[in-house]
Amino acid sequence: MAMLEVEELTMRFGGLKALDGLSFAVEEGRIVGLIGPNGAGKTTVFNLISRFYQPVGGRISFQGKDLLRLKPHQVLQLGIARTFQNLGLFPYMTVLDNLLVGRHIHFRTSSWALALGLGQREERAFRAEAEQLLERLGLAPLKGAVVGFLPYGTQKFIELARALMARAKLLLLDEPVAGMNAAETQMMGQFIKRVRDEYGLTVLLVEHDMSLVMGICERVVVLDFGRKIAEGTPEEVQHNPAVIEAYLGEEVEVA
Amino acid sequence: MLAQLIVSGLASGSLYAMMAIGLILVYKTTHILNFGYGDMTMFSTFIAYMLLTWYKLPFAVAFLGAIACGFLLGIIVDRGFLKMAKNAPITSLFIATLGIGMILEAVAGWVWGYDTKPFPYIIKGPPVLLGSVVIRRHDLLVFAIAAAIALLLFAMFKFTDIGIAMRATAQNKRAARLMGINVGQIATWSWAIGVGLGALAGVLIAPIVFLDLTRMILVMIKAVAAAVLGGFTSLPGAIVGGLLLGVMENLTIYMPAALAPLKTTFVFLLIIIVLAIRPQGLLGESVGRRV
Amino acid sequence: MRRFILWSGALCLLALAPLFLRSYTLYILNMAGVYLVATLGLNLLTGYTGQLSIGHAGFLAIGAYAGALLPAKLAVPFWLSIPLAGIISGLAGFILLIPALRLTAIYLAIATLGFGAAVAEILPRWTAVTGGYQGMKVPKAAFLGLTLDSDVKLYYLALIIVILMILLARNIVGSKLGRAFVAIRDQERAAQALGISLTKYKASAFFISAFYTGIAGALYSFVVGYISPGEFDLAKSLLIFMMMALGGMGSIPGSVVGAVFLTFLPHWLSGFRGLQQFIYGAALVLVVIFAPYGIWGFVRRWTMPDKLQRLPRPLRAVVEFVRG
Known part of the structure; x- marks a missing residue:
């Protein structure tokens, strides 16, 4: 099938x-x-x-x-993950945060715990993973950059990387x-x-x-x-x- | 009784509609919700008041004076303030209109004082009887002016260069610019006409609600509601929304006595129900987007 | 380490402030704390999630009345009444969720406006509970046998609440919750495709926002000591909105700056009638023209690292610390 x-x-x-x-x-x-x-x-x-x-x-x-x-x-x-024709990135977020949204559904910590400041280990682990992925793409120096200001071609790669984060x-x-x-x-x-x-x-x-x-x-x-x-x-x-x-x-x- | 309520509802509704159109004109070309509108209307109406009672000038002069003041205010607001804040996001510009409203309120307080003032009716005389329905002469005047305004605006959007350019700007700013339309100038025109319309409505409303520093803000809120009801993007929608709001308000009299004090709540509830069914308002363009 | 020192320094300064300040200034500071919490709430909803609200005075009112009535009528202990007021207000926030799921921008704004108007209309008529138009006296807050009957004591209550609420907001904004909010604000479709449920997160945003504003309302009732329905009108909703927008949308320090600035501004402006309003209006317009992204946006722009090179080192550290 x-x-x-x-x-x-x-x-x-x-x-x-x-x-x-x-x-x-x-x-x-x-x-x-x-x-x-x-x-x-x-x-x-x-x-x-x-x-x-x-x-x-x-x-x-x-x-x-x-x-x-x-x-x-x-x-x-x-x-099933996707990218968009005219970019579906969140322009005011940093590259790293965009990637972390890609991981959204895999967070196990509940919203209540997050509000109390718990779940830092999970956050750190995913953050490290996102940084590794950027490293492999050669985009590591941009991790703190606000996405909307980056060149269009770069943004396309970041959007794809975000889809990869979604597993x-x-x-x-x-x-x-x-x-x-x-x-x-x-x-x-x-x-x-x-x-x-x-x-x-x-x-x-x-x-x-x-x-x-x-x-x-x-x-x-x-x-x-x-x-x-x-x-x-x-x-x-x-x-x-x-x-x-x-x-x-x-x-x-x-x- | 019902017919009576509907007719007087239509009269106040026409006034809401006029003010709503002024809001929408500005919103469509600039995407700014003009929350200083009530104060701008108040200020222009006070100009008419001053011309009438201080200088004893005829009504026609006072009327034109108010409209001219509104027109000018619109230009000053756009050119003097909003154009200077070029890079500001829309929410900030919304705040700026609030700030301008406060300034106008302060100035009006110094010049004309803080107490409520009666405002004379333009035409006096016994009400007209139409069957069993009693219509005030003032309401007849309101109907006539509202109809004339509607026709004038229709003609403007259909036949004049400015009207057509306004429509183009409202539809697609970038395309309009590419076609050689001076979008900035169109915004100024919208502001001028929009605030001018408010002034016109203000002079017609003041005899009914009297005139003070803040009363027009309440009228503006109703105009906002009317505009939203109609769709906020459509001028015919504003007329329908305004008339409907006026009638709805009057019909709340049929509510059970215990709930009567909650009139505003029910009007808003109705609006929210309408919006829940038709998110784009009664005559608004569909907000459904495609990716 | 340096951050730790600076943080502790700032905290000490705030804790010792009552020693230097007059009671009246403390009262205004307490009010600033009230508005700060409300502004944070609105910012989480409007600044972060993009859901426009000009009816937040409604939540402030619900929180204020809940905070006052729970101890007065149901003998709920004061320490519990504040969070309960937040939760009641938060649940009321769900009322706005229904329009929020269907409506965008300006249409939602009118729904929130209607909510505010409805609360303002219902409160004075519900005489049996609220005391009607005359308003009601709020019982003095008491805690472990300590009655909070002075501005100094209330100051510490406000300070604790403000710090807790700022920390909570920081956690929210820095977690997947905050990212989901911004995602919804900027690209609804992409957010959904990434597994973010609009219903769930808009509901969270409305709850959290109303919760914050409800807490602010409860604090308000204790700080002022007397509440009446007339205080929670459209003007108050717009005041909170202005604090948010002038401080900086989508920014926690922005909310702090905006709320403190606009709370103090009218008190700095005493003079003959109308002048206060005039300067207030002019200040709004000027800030919009010269700091379009709010005061905090302005501060950040002028404290970019390259602009700080010429400052002496210790001063630079402080500026960088403030900048965050």
């Missing part, structure tokens, strides 16, 4: 059909790309998985559990390299692969940058007008006539 299964998912905004009977599956351990022209419904899929939207029809299950019965804040407890099994990355230059894109690609291997993660990513998708994805699902028009390895998808047609008029950059 696949880790994430999306079946016949349908979503409407007003009269507009954003998703139309979409089905696909993500196997454990894979890096899967979700691509398609603008407005194809990619982010809508993420927001449905995050439970921000309620679908008109269809099912989403994660490791056999029905996702649609959950509230947005319960999704991570199953093991999730599945990462949903919404345009992880949007606004990055070629060098940064390559770094991010390598980083995603590395953390997938080291942490044993599964990754589902939405991306416009074809060099990243073709470079790291093992499977690609192509959407157009809310429907799946192709699925396969990057090579297969690249030569699929339906895909080429959908992207006609948009420049397809293939690395």
Whole structure:
């Protein structure tokens, strides 16, 4: 059984059909790309998985559990973390505090105890872990910096690091390299692969940058007008006539 | 009896609506809740009072004097104070309007004194009978002016450059700026027109509630409530909200006698219930966001 | 070590203050303590969690009446009545949770405004319990046979409460609780995706905020010795809001500075009628213009490490200590 299964998912905004009977599956351990022209419904899929939207029809299950019965804040407890297209960082917090919010659900100390100043050991342990993670990213000197003042590309890495702090099994990355230059894109690609291997993660990513998708994805699902028009390895998808047609008029950059 | 209550409710409602529109104009273009509005209205109304009773000038002059004062106050507040605090967050600017209100209150106290003053009605004469409903002449004047204002504003937003630029600014500040609209100037216009409208409403309210330093603040609170009820982003919403609030207030008379003293509480409760059902207010734009 | 010395020094200074100060100044200091606790409460809700409230006088009133009535009518010991007042007020905070879960910014503000107005309207009519418009005399606070009947004694009570409440606020702000609050304020969606329940944490924020303000209310009743419904009006709600915003939103030292400053300001300004109000208003406007992020934001900006280089070392240590 696949880790994430999306079946016949349908979503409407007003009269507009954003998703139309979409089905696909993500196997454990894979890096899967979700691509398609603008407005194809990619982010809508993420927001449905995050439970921000309620679908008109269809099912989403994660490791056999029905996702649609959950509230947005319960999704991570199953093991699904995500990043956001326009950054979901907390701009006035320091880098370290942002990472610690990633650990939020793993704190065992109760709020009452925290208010009394207890639970310092747990806090210190998680803090040390966050610092280690930053060290590995080469971002250790920034741990006390306020996130909102950092360069966009750096913030993207920090957001991903925060998702790693959540100890999730599945990462949903919404345009992880949007606004990055070629060098940064390559770094991010390598980083995603590395953390997938080291942490044993599964990754589902939405991306416009074809060099990243073709470079790291093992499977690609192509959407157009809310429907799946192709699925396969990057090579297969690249030569699929339906895909080429959908992207006609948009420049397809293939690395 | 019911018709009577509704008609007089509509009259006070029109006044709430007028003031609410002044609040919304400012809010839509600047996102500042003008909590000094009550004091600004009070100050402008005192100008009319002074022109009328000290200098014995005709009503028309006093009326225009008050509106001009409101207009000017709006410009001074925006240009003189708020524009200087360019980087301040919205909550701080909200505090600044409170501070300006306090200054105006202090000055008004020195100039016009601290006691409550009766304010003359613009038109006198016996009330008009419409079937079994008695309508005060003053209320007729209020209806006429409110309708005229509504039409004028509608025309302004539809046909004049300033009106259209205001709408654009309210919808998307950055896009408006890119289109060559001087957003800062539009904010000043909104302040001028907004506070001017308050002054106009003030002169019409003062005969009913009398005039002193703080009474207009209570009226402002009702205007805020009306604006919120209507959605805070919509001018027609403010009119509906104002009228509804005026009528609701009057209808609280039907409440059981024991609960009658809790009138304000019930009005607020109603507003909160309306908001719980329609979080964006009656005619407001949806606040639902997409990621 | 240096921090420890400076902290103890500050504490000693505060503990010895009654030796140097007049009773009247102590009374104002006690009031500053009352508002400090209330401002902390509002700041946790508005500054940290982003939930606007201009009805906190309602909670102050609930705390004040609970603090006065529990010992007077139910013979609850005084040491218990203060925390109980906080809890009662905190539970009342849940009333605002329902609109808070549905409404944003300005719409929530009007709901809180309505809450404040409702409390102000109900209190004087509930004559049997509250004594109606005339208000009621608050029994003297007594503790282990010690009656707190002077401003000096009340000063120590206020000081203890203030220190406890500041420590509590520091713990909250520095823990996952405080981070969840800020997360909700800045990015509701991202907060949810990270497992933060809006219902749970908004409820916590409202409870904590109302709890603080309720404690402040109870302290108020003991400091003033006499309470009447007219004191808890919109003006008081706005006063607490101004203390928070002028001191610095989302900052504990900011709340301290804002509350102390605005409590003392009217007392510094004595003069003929209206002047006080004028200067108060002008001060508000000036602070907004020159210190848009509040007085504390201003202090922090002008005590950045690079600006301190020229100060002599001991002085620098003090400034750095104050800066936090």
